[in-house]
Amino acid sequence: MEAAEDVVIVGAGLAGLAAALGLHRKGVSSLVLESSPSLRASGFAFTTWKNAFRALDALGVGDKIRRQHLQAQTLRVMVSSTGEIAQEVDLTQQGKRGPNEIRCVRRDLLLQALEEELPRGTIRYSSRIVSIEEDGGVKVLQLADSSVIRAKVLVGCDGINSVVAKWLGLATPSYSGRSAARGFAHYPDGHGFEPKFLQFIGDGFRSGMLPCNENEIYWFFTWTPSENDKGVDESAAKMKQFVLSKLRGSKVPAEALAVIDRSEMSDVLAAPLRFRSPLSLATASIARGNVCVAGDALHPMTPDLGQGGCSALEDGVVLARCLGDALLLPAAKGKDEERVEAALREYAWIRRWRSVELVATAYAVGFIQQSDSAVVSFLRDRFLSGVLARRLLKMADYDCGTLAN
Template sequence: MQRRRQCRRAGWERIGTRTRAGAKSARMKTGFTVLIAGGGIGGLTLGVALRRAGIAFRIFERAPAMLKVGAGISMQSNAMLAFRTLGIDTQVAAAGQKINGGSILTPRNEEISSMLVREVSELVDAPMITIHRGLLQDVLHHAVGDDCLTLGAKVEGYRDGPDGIFVKLSDGTEVRGDLLVAADGLRSAVRAQMLHEPAPRYSGYTSWRGVCEVSDGVRPDYTSESWGQGSRFGVVPIGNGQTYWFATANAPEHGVDQPDARTELLKRFAGWHAPIPQLIQNTPNSAILRTDIHDRAPIEKWAEGRVVLLGDAAHPMTPNMGQGGCQAVEDAVVLARCLAVEAELPAALARYQALRVKRANEFVTRSYRIGQIGQWENPAACWVRAKLLKVTSSKRVTNEMRRRIEFSAP
């Protein structure tokens, strides 16, 4: 009953429910087709949700194949609750690692804050799962199928008309649909045409990510993030005998590692507690990904005509709360539900924005602020930061985590 109330507040109660509004909209949407730009987590989840709702769709992914690329990702309880409405939460959990706790540490391995993940998961009846991004993509790909997925096809633009939306692909062809969903990421070509914005904003710090075999000292159900002066290092077990790790450091944009990433990281994190040096050492240099951290200031308008934004195309955020992928999953489930229960497209898109914009934008703002605090360099400021984190009660942390993942909506 508690889970059902949470779903109602969120606007994503099980899509398969037979309601009068849902039945009416299904009849009216005969021949209605959704075109999805991007076959990442958001685009694939939307495909699963639309298939479950009985709405036709096509996904266009620029990559020539669905490869197991990337590193690790956290699917927190809110995302797992959303996956549950699609009937795939069990498959996601089986492919990853259930997390029961976590800590923020100093470089000398002193705990300054704890995260009561298990307690919060029990409160909302959904686990936190960490997983290799490629394995999550496999689960979603299997649920979507291949019949509506076109690979090697990048959406480069569109033209919106009274009789439909016409999408231009990288090979020069055009495809007609009734709605275009931009799930094509931070540098979305669809969003660029729709909003004509400047480039994404640089956070002031860069990141490195890698996956390696589990090292001694890595608890399989426990994550940690160590905060230094202008640098951080995260350790995340992702199951299947693997550990995902990430590092951040204040640096100019477009930096290049000299002579290579692993050498640079071993130098930066020399003297930090185990297993940090071992994780870096165990990761082949070719498998270390360096990415400057960008986001965009929140916007209130995600839809225009027959075009709507989703995931990083709508609300790109820094990774400091582990909610980027989770919010894309929420977007996908909510958008599919709105399309299923609203008879007219404008009403569906208005409802989607009403349910999603405020919540997702709060994560963008909060995540940006946490990142700025986490990257402080001044020794005195870092000392104060640690003291404040230490005196923050576990109850307050638990309540904040629960508020974040209960997914209440206006």
């Protein structure tokens, strides 16, 4: 079976659904191919900063997500080895572009909110691409079920192992040398925690927790695995006990340990942290002809800024604006392909340096916050904690624009 589509988006994650919804708002239809049989919500939740809510507002779903999640009021950074408060920041203070805003958003609720705004049939599930070929200006997509789709525009939002990024020749993401565990704790009768973003830094790890709503708390733990840590990621139970053992050896408050201990096995996962080198991104083919990438397919990064999901939403809005404007112009003989290529070049120009800055900053922040080096720890705990906290706010004080400008 063979079909033809104007715009094909690979991956129904944050970037893919944001791009599809942005195009829909512009009056442009698209087909989203998702390899899994349903929406995936890996990672449970993610820190959603002001820049992401600007993107969600542009897509028309910002207020819906706000109603479902608590707004964090304070960021408290604590030194793991001593229990001292290294920095406390008001998360509602004014930035250059208005008041800050941060919420811990459940990934499944956000994906559902985006999906619900799309026309029925936009997402085609259980559709995995196995190859990409060219036929003139058209990209011929061979799917695992033997069907074929001919796409005039191809957008890769298919994650860190992106088939589209590989086709474009982007460098394979590098292992950062660190791993992360994530979990979710449920409190049916309410958890009673204040809306604070708690971070515990140093002592060889970085950890934190943040309420999503009155009944759920998201937590994370990043560390540098050693030979002694082999096998801890074999099961959720082993990973949970590993995290607890690390934190119990520090000055992390007992209430934070209780949150992790409460997490069910199905709500704990771990994975190595990978990123695409900022140097390679500076010259990479983010877009070529009628093909481009967005989200983790473009800029996989370590989670130390909490900007992976946020920047994916930015990508979706910028891509929809650039591409939508080009596709909405009246058809002109021999000009349509040129307009699409120009639109994707504009998108790549806008997103390239933003991506480079985010990936590089996230890596540096993670290294400093997690380090157990005596020198780095002294500088961090005495002087750099405030700088790093302000850097988080600065990276979030960004405006991707609307779908109209």
